[in-house]
Amino acid sequence: MARTVVRAARPEERPAAEALVGAAFSAEPPAPRPADGSEDWSDHLPRVAVDEESERVLATSVVRLCGQWWGGRRVPAAALAGVAVDATARGHGVGRALVADTFAAAREAGALVVALIPSTHAFYRKAGCGIAGRRSVYAVGTHDLRDLPRDRSLSYRAATPQDAPRVAELVAAHATRTNGVLDHDRGTGSAVQYVAERDGAVVGWCALGRRPVRPGHGGNYAVTVLDLVGADPAAEFGLWRDLAADEPSAREVHTLVRPGGLLEQHLPRQTDVVEDSTWMLGLLDVPAALAARGYPHGVAGRVVLDVTGHGVLTLDVAAGVARVTDGGTPTVQLGPADLASLYAGHLDPVTARHTGALHGEDDAVGLLRTFFAGPPAVLDRPF
Numbered sequence: 001m002a003r004t005v006v007r008a009a010r011p012e013e014r015p016a017a018e019a020l021v022g023a024a025f026s027a028e029p030p031a032p033r034p035a036d037g038s039e040d041w042s043d044h045l046p047r048v049a050v051d052e053e054s055e056r057v058l059a060t061s062v063v064r065l066c067g068q069w070w071g072g073r074r075v076p077a078a079a080l081a082g083v084a085v086d087a088t089a090r091g092h093g094v095g096r097a098l099v100a101d102t103f104a105a106a107r108e109a110g111a112l113v114v115a116l117i118p119s120t121h122a123f124y125r126k127a128g129c130g131i132a133g134r135r136s137v138y139a140v141g142t143h144d145l146r147d148l149p150r151d152r153s154l155s156y157r158a159a160t161p162q163d164a165p166r167v168a169e170l171v172a173a174h175a176t177r178t179n180g181v182l183d184h185d186r187g188t189g190s191a192v193q194y195v196a197e198r199d200g201a202v203v204g205w206c207a208l209g210r211r212p213v214r215p216g217h218g219g220n221y222a223v224t225v226l227d228l229v230g231a232d233p234a235a236e237f238g239l240w241r242d243l244a245a246d247e248p249s250a251r252e253v254h255t256l257v258r259p260g261g262l263l264e265q266h267l268p269r270q271t272d273v274v275e276d277s278t279w280m281l282g283l284l285d286v287p288a289a290l291a292a293r294g295y296p297h298g299v300a301g302r303v304v305l306d307v308t309g310h311g312v313l314t315l316d317v318a319a320g321v322a323r324v325t326d327g328g329t330p331t332v333q334l335g336p337a338d339l340a341s342l343y344a345g346h347l348d349p350v351t352a353r354h355t356g357a358l359h360g361e362d363d364a365v366g367l368l369r370t371f372f373a374g375p376p377a378v379l380d381r382p383f
């Protein structure tokens with residue numbers, strides 16, 4: 001195997017990098033990009049592994065720098081997409097070196113956590129990432145949306161670039177109530193984007209796409225909801241309700257259904273899962289990531305964590321925030337991937353102790369459970 005070098009990608013290497021991603025994920029090619037160079041990539045860090053002698057691109061990855069919301073606070077984050085190694089170069093450590101370099105570059109740029117949708121859990125677990133949640137896309141009957149309360153005060157228009165700050169505000173307000181939400185991305189998969197207005201103010205937004213109908217389900221296409229946010233419950237209901245206008249061309253709306261959210265509580269019947277995946281989280285800077293997130297109010301206590309490969313740190317939680325200091329006498333031992341799963345509220349500490357992923361006394365483990373309690377984390381926008 002020739003020697004490889006990992007580094008930032010040069011603009012002229014982008015076509016070769018996109019060809020690698022296309023070849024690795026041929027069933028889902030990357031979203032088409034504008035050919036006129038108008039795309040804003042200032043918040044993206046593209047990296048490559050190249051053959052040292054020929055400079056041929058052997059592997060590629062890209063992260064988008066953004067915020068991710070945890071416990072009501074925005075944590076500087078990186079969303080990792082499109083890791084692909086040329087089929088001829090796999091199995092020689094190229095992917096591992098590229099991911100380590102990408103994570104280091106993201107941390108250097110200020111990101112404290114990294115979020116990704118893996119095709120290969122084992123590979124990312126070795127890089128310190130743990131499962132953070134599920135991403136289940138459901139096929140909701142368009143007809144069923146007709147039963148939701150209509151908000152007749154809403155009117156719609158196509159979103160413009162000038163709407164981005166207000167939409168980002170709506171996304172952020174929603175994000176403070178839940179976990180795992182990424183900052184608004186103006187691109188949102190190059191989808192059709194609408195804003196909803198009430199009395200001249202933007203109170204909602206959605207990004208929609210289309211996909212072929214599932215065999216036997218009728219209609220001309222299925223609507224896919226890439227994002228949908230309302231400023232208040234009436235606006236959110238109204239946005240869902242108005243998707244029923246696509247019936248009968250679209251018999252189904254394919255969408256994430258947030259556990260415990262408005263849509264889940266008001267759908268009249270069970271829906272089919274049409275896509276199911278997990279997503280993963282990595283803590284790029286363990287103490288800083290623990291200090292940056294929010295914690296449940298009313299919970300106070302101290303846990304001393306011994307994190308494999310990172311040393312011992314003391315976590316003092318009070319008034320919704322944590323103070324993190326080096327050292328202490330450990331009360332809990334665990335690895336970085338499991339700590340990331342805990343951080344996401346996906347791995348329950350009591351269960352983790354039972355399975356051997358974590359060691360600790362009852363009080364410390366019980367306290368950890370309360371620190372990371374919260375709504376299931378949903379990575380709810382494409383990147």
Ligand SMILES: CC(C)(COP(=O)(O)OP(=O)(O)OC[C@H]1O[C@@H](n2cnc3c(N)ncnc32)[C@H](O)[C@@H]1OP(=O)(O)O)[C@@H](O)C(=O)NCCC(=O)NCCS
Pocket residue numbers: 024025081082083084085086089090091092093094095096097117118119120122123126
């Ligand atoms: C997954 C992929 C990125 C791995 O790259 P690679 O260069 O072959 O991986 P490496 O040789 O660096 O392997 C690093 C470690 O991960 C493990 N690993 C790699 N691919 C794995 C897989 N599919 N399943 C389980 N473990 C895997 C290796 O065994 C190795 O473990 P070790 O450190 O204990 O030796 C590459 O195979 C690829 O591009 N696949 C197609 C696209 C894809 O799946 N991308 C990733 C998801 S977004």
